[in-house]
Amino acid sequence: MxxxxxxxxxxxxxxxxxxxxxxxxxxxxxxxxxxxxxxxxxxxxxxxxxxxxxxxxxxxxxxxxxxxxxxxxxxxxxxxxxxxxxxxxxxxxxxxxxxxxxxxxxxxxxxxxxxxxxxxxxxxxxxxxxxxxxxxxxxxxxxxxxxxxxxxxxxxxxxxxxxxxxxAQFTFAYNSATVTDPPKTLAGLLDWSRTHPGRFTYPAPPDFTGSVFTRQVLYSVSGGYANVPLGFERKAFDRLTPALFDTLTGLAPSLWREGKTYPKTSGELDALYAGGQVDFTMTYGPATLTKLVADGTYPAATKVLTLEEGTVGxxxxxxxxxxxxxxxxxxxxxxxxxxxxxxxxxxxxxxxxxxxxxxxxxxxxxxxxxxxxxxPSPVVPAYDVLSKNANPELAAAWVPELDDAWRRQILTGR
Amino acid sequence: MAVTLPPGPRTPWTPPRGDGSALRISRTPGRVGRTLLALALAVWFLLPLAPLGLWLFADRWSYPAALPEAWGLDGVRSALAQGAGPAFARSLGLGLAVSAVATPLGALAARALAYHRVPFPAAVNAVLFAPLALPAFAAAFGLNVLLLRLQVPPLAGVILILSVYALPYTTYTMRVAYGSHDLGFEEEARTLGATRWQVLARVHLPLLAPALARSAFLAFLIGWSDYLITLLVGGGAFITVPMLVASAASGTGNDSVVAVLSVTAVLPPLILLLGLGFFARKPPGGLS
Missing domain, CATH: 3.40.190.10 (Periplasmic binding protein-like II)
Incomplete structure (x- = not known):
C-alpha cells in the first residue's frame, strides 16, 4: 500500500x-x-x-x-x-x-x-x-x-x-549483548560510533527523533544546554552550529552504510536496531521499550543508556x-x-x-x-533516574532552522 | 420480438489447431521457456508476500530467526481490538459507493466524448483528467473548507471527492470501450423494432459489460484505498482499513497487525479482480 x-x-x-x-x-x-x-x-x-x-x-x-x-x-x-x-x-x-x-x-x-x-x-x-x-x-x-x-x-x-x-524523555537504547562498553556521555557515544564503524546511525531530520538527536548533539558540542539560548537567535545559530555540523560531517563515514544514507524515519532506525544492523536506537517515547523487548521485537539484552549530562525532556x-x-x-x-x-x-x-x-x-x-x-519496567529506569539533569527543549523556531541546515550540509553537502 | 444478439460469452471459441506434429515439436523449447518465465515472474511477485503471510500468524519473530518463533493469533486479535471488523465493512461500503457514482458518470462522459456530442472535447477531456494531475492534499484541503461552509455531510463529501478522483479512470476505460463499440448492433435492433430501453438493456449494456466491470473495479479501488480524503473530509467519523493500516504502520513492533490489516486490505480487490477475470473475458469477435 x-x-x-x-x-x-x-x-x-x-x-x-x-x-x-x-x-x-x-x-x-x-x-x-x-x-x-x-x-x-x-x-x-x-x-x-x-x-x-x-x-x-x-x-x-x-x-x-x-x-x-x-x-x-x-x-x-x-x-x-x-x-x-x-x-x-x-x-x-x-x-x-x-x-x-x-x-x-x-x-x-x-x-x-x-x-x-x-x-x-x-x-x-x-x-x-x-x-x-x-x-x-x-x-x-x-x-x-x-x-x-x-x-x-x-x-x-x-x-x-x-x-x-x-x-517523556529522549532516550537512547542499546543492545548490551554487543555493546559491552556503554558510553556515559553523548560525546562518548559519538566516540563509540567512530571506533565501531557501521554500528550507529540516526534518523534524517526533519524526522522528529532525528531532529531531537541533532539538538542533543548541539548541546553536547556547545558544552551543555546552558550555552545554547532556548529562544532562536540568528547570531547564536551562526556561532554554535558550525561545530555541530563539523562533528556530524566527521561522524558520517563511521555511521551505518558510511553515512551515505540515513534512516528516513525513527521507525526505520528501530527496524535496523530490531534486525541487529545497528547497536543503538533512540526514542522520545521510552514507554514503548518495555513492550518491544517483551514481545521480542527488540533484543532481550536491550538497555537504556543514561547520559551523565542528561537528555532533553x-x-x-x-x-x-x-x-x-x-x-x-x-x-x-x-x-x-x-x-x-x-x-x-x-x-x-x-x-x-x-x-x-x-x-x-x-x-x-x-x-x-x-x-x-x-x-518497575525491566528495561526503562524510573522517571527520576531518566530525567536526571534533564535538558530543556529549544524553542520550536530552532527546529526547522537546524533541520534545513542538516539537509544542506550533511545530506546534500557531501 | 426477435432481436439478433451478438454471440454471447457462452459460445465456445475454438482456437485454430496446428495440424502437423512437427510444428508442435518445434514449439516445445519456446513453451518450456515461457513456462519458466511465468514461474520466475510468479516467484518474483509472490516471494515478497511470503514474510507478510508468515507475519499474519507470528506472535514472536525476532532477528535473526529465519521463521517465527511463536505462532498465534495475537495480530488478528489486536487488529480486531482496533476495530478492523467495522472498518472493513466501512471500506467496502465506501468502495462500492464510489464505484456506484463514478462508473455511470464515467460511462456517460465517455459516450458523449466518443460520439462527439460535446463542444470543445479537448477542454472537456482536460477537465475530466485534471484530478490525476492535482495533488490530493491540495484538493482535499481547499475543498474541505468549501464543503464545511456549505455544510455538506462529511460522508457525502468523501464520496463526492473520491468519485471525482475515480472519474478519470472510469472515463478512460469507457472511452476505450466506446471507441471499439459498434453502433451497428444498436441500429439493427432499432430497425427490428426494439424500444430504446430494450436496446439499452439487451444490446448496449451486455456489449459494454466487461468494460463497465473494469471501470467499476478501478473506481472501487479509489474508495477502498484512500486515507487522506477519508480522514480529512470525513472528519474521523468514518474509520476505514487504510486509516488503521497507516497508523499501525507508522509505529514500531506492529508487523503482525500490519500484516493482518494489509492482507485484509488486499483480499476484496483480489477477489473482485478474479471475478473480473471470469466476467470480463472478451467475447469472441473482438467486441469489448
Whole structure:
C-alpha cells in the first residue's frame, strides 16, 4: 500500500505552508477564550451525553489499548462518549482543524488532539486552540504550577491552551549483548560510533527523533544546554552550529552504510536496531521499550543508556480545537486523564508506561501509594533516574532552522 | 420480438489447431521457456508476500530467526481490538459507493466524448483528467473548507471527492470501450423494432459489460484505498482499513497487525479482480 508514505511526505511539506497561509489569514482569529462556563459544575452538566473525538497518533498499540480499555470506560461513567481517531501523523489532525478554522466551523469533528511541539505552536499561531480553560480543571491543582515542562511547550507558552497528559524523555537504547562498553556521555557515544564503524546511525531530520538527536548533539558540542539560548537567535545559530555540523560531517563515514544514507524515519532506525544492523536506537517515547523487548521485537539484552549530562525532556498534552462543538465534554476527558487513577494506570509499564505529569507533593498519601505500587519496567529506569539533569527543549523556531541546515550540509553537502 | 444478439460469452471459441506434429515439436523449447518465465515472474511477485503471510500468524519473530518463533493469533486479535471488523465493512461500503457514482458518470462522459456530442472535447477531456494531475492534499484541503461552509455531510463529501478522483479512470476505460463499440448492433435492433430501453438493456449494456466491470473495479479501488480524503473530509467519523493500516504502520513492533490489516486490505480487490477475470473475458469477435 503506497498511501502511507505518500500521504506523510505530502503532508509534512504542505501542512507548514497551509498553516503559514492560515496564520496570515488568521490574524482575525485570536486564540478563542473559553466562553460561557463560570464553574466546573456547569462544565460537567454541559458535558452530559456529548461525544468527544480524540485524534491521536495510532502507531502505539499500548496507547490505543489504554485509551480504548481504560480511559474510554472511565469517560463513559462521567457521561461522555469517547471515540478514538487513529492517525499516522498528528499533522493529519492539525490539517483537519486548520480547514475547520478557515471555514469558521463551530461544530468541528476534532474535540481533542494529543499534541506538543511544533504542531501545538502552529495551531496556536493560527488560533486553532481553545485557551484559558485548563485552570478550570480540578485536577490541574495536582500539577506543579512551576513545572517548566508544563508551562512551555517547545518554547511556546502553554497559556491554558492545552492540558498536560504525559512526560517523556529522549532516550537512547542499546543492545548490551554487543555493546559491552556503554558510553556515559553523548560525546562518548559519538566516540563509540567512530571506533565501531557501521554500528550507529540516526534518523534524517526533519524526522522528529532525528531532529531531537541533532539538538542533543548541539548541546553536547556547545558544552551543555546552558550555552545554547532556548529562544532562536540568528547570531547564536551562526556561532554554535558550525561545530555541530563539523562533528556530524566527521561522524558520517563511521555511521551505518558510511553515512551515505540515513534512516528516513525513527521507525526505520528501530527496524535496523530490531534486525541487529545497528547497536543503538533512540526514542522520545521510552514507554514503548518495555513492550518491544517483551514481545521480542527488540533484543532481550536491550538497555537504556543514561547520559551523565542528561537528555532533553518534554511533555505532551491534550488540546481542544477552538472549532470543537463539544468543549465541555473534551474538558471532562482532559480532567479525567489528569486524575491520579488514570495517570497511575497509564504509567503502568504493562499498560502503557507513560510518565505521569502530576506533582508527588500535591498528592495524598493514598494517591502516592498508587504510583509507588507500580511494577518497575525491566528495561526503562524510573522517571527520576531518566530525567536526571534533564535538558530543556529549544524553542520550536530552532527546529526547522537546524533541520534545513542538516539537509544542506550533511545530506546534500557531501 | 426477435432481436439478433451478438454471440454471447457462452459460445465456445475454438482456437485454430496446428495440424502437423512437427510444428508442435518445434514449439516445445519456446513453451518450456515461457513456462519458466511465468514461474520466475510468479516467484518474483509472490516471494515478497511470503514474510507478510508468515507475519499474519507470528506472535514472536525476532532477528535473526529465519521463521517465527511463536505462532498465534495475537495480530488478528489486536487488529480486531482496533476495530478492523467495522472498518472493513466501512471500506467496502465506501468502495462500492464510489464505484456506484463514478462508473455511470464515467460511462456517460465517455459516450458523449466518443460520439462527439460535446463542444470543445479537448477542454472537456482536460477537465475530466485534471484530478490525476492535482495533488490530493491540495484538493482535499481547499475543498474541505468549501464543503464545511456549505455544510455538506462529511460522508457525502468523501464520496463526492473520491468519485471525482475515480472519474478519470472510469472515463478512460469507457472511452476505450466506446471507441471499439459498434453502433451497428444498436441500429439493427432499432430497425427490428426494439424500444430504446430494450436496446439499452439487451444490446448496449451486455456489449459494454466487461468494460463497465473494469471501470467499476478501478473506481472501487479509489474508495477502498484512500486515507487522506477519508480522514480529512470525513472528519474521523468514518474509520476505514487504510486509516488503521497507516497508523499501525507508522509505529514500531506492529508487523503482525500490519500484516493482518494489509492482507485484509488486499483480499476484496483480489477477489473482485478474479471475478473480473471470469466476467470480463472478451467475447469472441473482438467486441469489448
Amino acid at each position: 503506497t498511501f502511507t508514505l505518500r500521504t506523510k511526505t505530502i503532508l509534512s511539506g504542505t501542512a507548514a505552508i497551509a498553516a503559514a497561509a492560515l496564520a496570515l489569514a488568521g490574524c482575525a482569529a485570536p486564540p478563542a477564550a473559553q466562553a460561557g462556563f463560570t464553574g466546573w459544575d456547569q462544565v460537567t452538566a454541559a458535558a452530559q451525553g456529548q461525544t468527544v473525538r480524540l485524534w491521536m497518533y495510532g502507531g502505539d498499540k499500548q496507547g490505543n489499548s489504554y485509551v480504548d480499555n481504560t480511559l474510554k470506560p472511565a469517560a463513559a461513567k462521567e457521561g461522555v462518549t469517547l471515540e478514538r481517531v487513529p492517525v499516522a501523523d498528528t499533522k493529519d489532525a492539525m490539517n483537519r482543524v486548520l480547514t475547520e478554522v478557515q471555514a469558521g466551523t463551530r461544530d468541528g469533528a476534532v474535540d481533542l488532539v494529543w499534541v506538543n511541539g511544533d504542531n501545538f505552536g502552529t495551531g496556536k499561531q493560527a488560533g486553532a486552540w481553545s485557551c484559558g480553560w485548563t485552570s478550570m480543571l480540578p485536577n490541574m491543582t495536582l500539577t506543579a504550577a512551576s513545572d517548566p515542562l508544563l508551562a512551555n511547550d517547545f518554547g511556546a507558552p502553554v497559556e491554558g491552551c492545552e492540558a498536560p497528559w504525559s512526560k 518534554n511533555a505532551s498534552f491534550l488540546a481542544i480545537p477552538s472549532t470543537s462543538g463539544h468543549q465541555a465534554g473534551a474538558m471532562v476527558v482532559a480532567n479525567l486523564a489528569l486524575s491520579p487513577e488514570q495517570q497511575a494506570a497509564k504509567a503502568d509499564p504493562r499498560v502503557w508506561g507513560q510518565f505521569p505529569v502530576l506533582d508527588p507533593a500535591a498528592l495524598s498519601a493514598a494517591q502516592r501509594a498508587m504510583f509507588e505500587a507500580l511494577p
